[in-house]
Amino acid sequence: MFLEKRLSLSEDEWTRRNDMLFNQFVRGVSLDNIKVFHSFLPIIKKREPDTWRLIEFLQMEHPEIKVAVSRTLWKEKIMENYLLDKRERMVVNGLGIPEPVAGKKIDDKSIDMVVVPLIIFDKQGNRLGYGKGFYDTFFNNCRPDVIKAGLSLGTPLDFIPYMERHDIKLDCCVTPFGVWDFRENIVNS
Numbered sequence: 501m502f503l504e505k506r507l508s509l510s511e512d513e514w515t516r517r518n519d520m521l522f523n524q525f526v527r528g529v530s531l532d533n534i535k536v537f538h539s540f541l542p543i544i545k546k547r548e549p550d551t552w553r554l555i556e557f558l559q560m561e562h563p564e565i566k567v568a569v570s571r572t573l574w575k576e577k578i579m580e581n582y583l584l585d586k587r588e589r590m591v592v593n594g595l596g597i598p599e600p601v602a603g604k605k606i607d608d609k610s611i612d613m614v615v616v617p618l619i620i621f622d623k624q625g626n627r628l629g630y631g632k633g634f635y636d637t638f639f640n641n642c643r644p645d646v647i648k649a650g651l652s653l654g655t656p657l658d659f660i661p662y663m664e665r666h667d668i669k670l671d672c673c674v675t676p677f678g679v680w681d682f683r684e685n686i687v688n689s
Contacts, residue, residue, distance in 0.1 A: 502620040502628070506547045506653060517653045518550045520676030525554060528679035528688050529649060529672070531562060531613075536606065538568040538581060539615040541590075541598040548617055549651040555584065568606055571599040572634065579638050581606050608641040616650045616670065622660040625669040625682030639668045647671050656680065 509517070531537075539555055542548040558565050570579035572593065582588075582603035589601045616635055618627040627650050629635060639648060650673035673680045679688045 502654075503546065506619070509547055509653070514547055514653070517676040518553070521549055521651060521653065521674060522553050522557070524676060524679055525651075525674045526557065529674060531558075531565065534565055534612045534647075536566045536568055536611045537613050537615070538570070538611045540617040541569055542617075543596040545596050547653070549653055551615060551651070554615070559586075566606075568611060569598075569600060570638075572597065577632070577634065577637065579634055581608060581611070608638065609643050611642055611646055613647040613649060614639070614642065616648055618650050618652060618673075620654065620657055620660070621650050621652055621670060621673050621680075622657045623680070624659065625671070625673070625680075626660045626663050626667065627670055627673075628660055633666070636666055636668050649674060651675075 537558060539551045540548075542550050542552070544550075555567055558567055567584040568581045569584050570581050572579055582600045582605055584600070585603055588603045590598045591601055592598050614635075616627065616629075618629050621627045639646065648668065648671045650670045652673055652675045655675060655677060656673070669682065671681070671683050673682075681688070
């Protein structure tokens with residue numbers, strides 16, 4: 501139901517919300533003390549938030565911040581993380597996710613902030629993803645202080661009732677309409 505709502509966005513509305521999301525991120529998310537920034541790469545056919553603009557912004561305006569992306573190892577049910585290099589070749593996997601073919605692998609514990617894909621989130625910081633658990637496993641391999649920042653083109657639900665014990669909450673979530681900070685229980689719009 502929630503994915504279908506996102507999929508029903510017109511091209512113009514999807515573009516408009518991505519522009520607003522980018523502006524909210526740049527205005528409302530602190531990059532202080534971030535040395536390694538991990539981003540998902542969008543599944544365009546699922547109308548995920550377009551993270552490429554954010555990545556390009558970091559590379560141009562914050563060259564001191566290294567950008568990392570994942571390659572999924574399906575059999576092992578884990579993600580390997582690599583520094584994003586413009587020279588590295590990317591391929592689109594079977595689910596439509598761009599992934600690096602090779603590159604410089606990095607340790608999960610070196611990552612300071614992770615931008616997390618999601619379908620929907622709630623006002624408590626819970627997120628509903630695609631149900632495979634890759635990000636929950638990934639977070640368990642990161643430092644406890646890693647910042648988990650969701651990106652959503654929609655607004656939060658009041659409550660997601662079907663969360664599981666192993667689900668890890670977001671620290672914040674950026675939407676076109678504001679930034680939800682679950683550590684401080686505030687919304688900046």
